[in-house]
Amino acid sequence: MNNLGYCHAIEEWMGIDIPPRAQALRVFFNEMHRILDHCVCLGPGLVDLGALTNLWYLFNIRELGYELIENACGSRLTTSYLRVGGLTRDVPSDFYKKAKTFLKESPKNLTDVRRLIERNRIFVERTRDIGVVSKEDAMAWGYTGPCARASGINYDVRKVRPYSGYENYEFDVPLGDRGDAHDRYMVRIEEMVQSLRIMQQVLDNLPEGAASTDDPRAFIPPKHETYDNIEALMNHFKLIYEGIRVPKGDWYSFTEAANGELGFYCVSDGSGNPYRVKVRPPCFAICQSIEKIAVGHMIPGPDGDRRKLMNIIAGELDR
Amino acid sequence: MDGEPITIRKLRERFGGEVLDVQRRPGDDAVTLKRGRIPDIARFLRDDPELRYGYLMDICGVDYLDLEIQPRFAVIYHLYSLEHGHRIRLKVPLDETDAELDSVVPVWDGANWFEREAFDMFGIKFRGHPFLRRILTHHQFVGHPLRKDYDHGKRQLCTEVWDLEFE
Secondary structure, eight states, X not given: OHHXXXXXXHHHHHTOOOOHHHHHHHHHHHHHHHHHHHHHHHHHHHHHTTXXXXXXXXXXXXXXXXXXXXXXXXXXXXXXXXXXXXXXXXXXXXXXXXXXXXXXXXXXXHHHHHHHHTTOHHHHHHHTTSSOOOHHHHHHHTOOHHHHHHTTOOOOHHHXXXXXXXXXXXXXXXXXXXXXXXXXXXXXXXXXXXXXXXXXXXXXXXXXXXXXXOOTTTSOOOHHHXXXXXXXXXXXXXXXXXXXXXXXXXXXXXXXXTTEEEEEEEEEOSSSSOSEEEXXXXXXXXXXXXXXXXXXXXXXXIIIIIIHHHXXXXXXXXX | OTTOOHHHHHHHHHHTTTEEEEEOOTTOOEEEEOSTTHHHHHHHHHHOTTTOOOEEEEEEEEEOGGGTOSSSEEXXXXXXXXXXXXXXXXXXXXXXXXXXXXXXXXXXXXXXXXHHHHHHHHOOEEETOTTOOOSSSXXXXXXXXXXXXXXXXXXXXXXXXXXXXXX
């Protein structure tokens, strides 16, 4: 998902066209990671409220997702499946089977969680009207993503400025109206449902074709060409030794990551290494407001019920 | 000036003396400004009914030392208007000897940590910031790690325990 943000930033600046199959698979895995991220937010968040069982149900989904991405790119947690210009490789032949299992099993787990939680008095009392963030505050603090939408801000980069072909899929953007922890939970649950909907649409209409661009500026040529063709060989060397040479300039590009707008402000000096890349992580903006929101609440409040349902990722803070 | 995006047009009308340069690219417009009246400009951009830049997405510093651009530093603001869907990037060049400008925390609360980060990484001072202290590096740290002349192989250990206070 973060890969997508950075690849998109480079591709947008260089004007590289991505083949439809690669776009569709990117959307598929992006939405899958959105679901996995929300599982990690909600699972441990609910454990902090004493609702342990949900963790196993939600991590069932996560395990299925790990299998799927491991199958495609070889690693489970620190995945790197995307490259500037497309994907590292096409999905393996048993992808369809595994993807169908994911789409079949995930809703069951999700339903189990919802049945356990949504009419549970302890959950409702510990989240309703806790950690309320008004629409105005959310905007002033720079909230984006599910936390902003829980406060009623209708902002989703996938709708506002579609990338990777998001305009071709039908999905709804859930909004909350109170901006409390309960709304943040509900928005995330609904986003998972919508993500599953998008994944199903991708799978139903997955185009055939290449999984990466043949643009020589960005992508290493196929092996047989590297061996038989001098230009391809040189191109291969250039790309390996110098990296992708990005034209001079500065630009800002953004995508909708699981927690909000993930922006990349890049300054390029025209070489194969970036001169300056500033990551705009969604959690950095959200985390700074906790100090203000926590005032007047009990300690288990900010830490358990609220911090988790805001989903602060430490890696996004110090990068 | 016809065909200019409304933000740039209004900035020229209202703060003509402050605009140094305009860079136009669809969806990624940028305006270079003098540092003097940044909070006024920020307030104007936020409150003007035709602009309403309610979102401050990002503040970051850039060190142009290796690109040999003068002045050496710049502070970059990314703004977004939810109501109108506009985006604008503000660039404020800053001289090395006098890398200071006014804070925009009074305009957008969310500027707080972003300005602290720019201070920590580049040593740019934001006047009027409520709590301008290092945010990512520790309290014994010397220098500013994202400056291009910082020796990135240097290791700085934190040897003293510091009383954590509620920031």
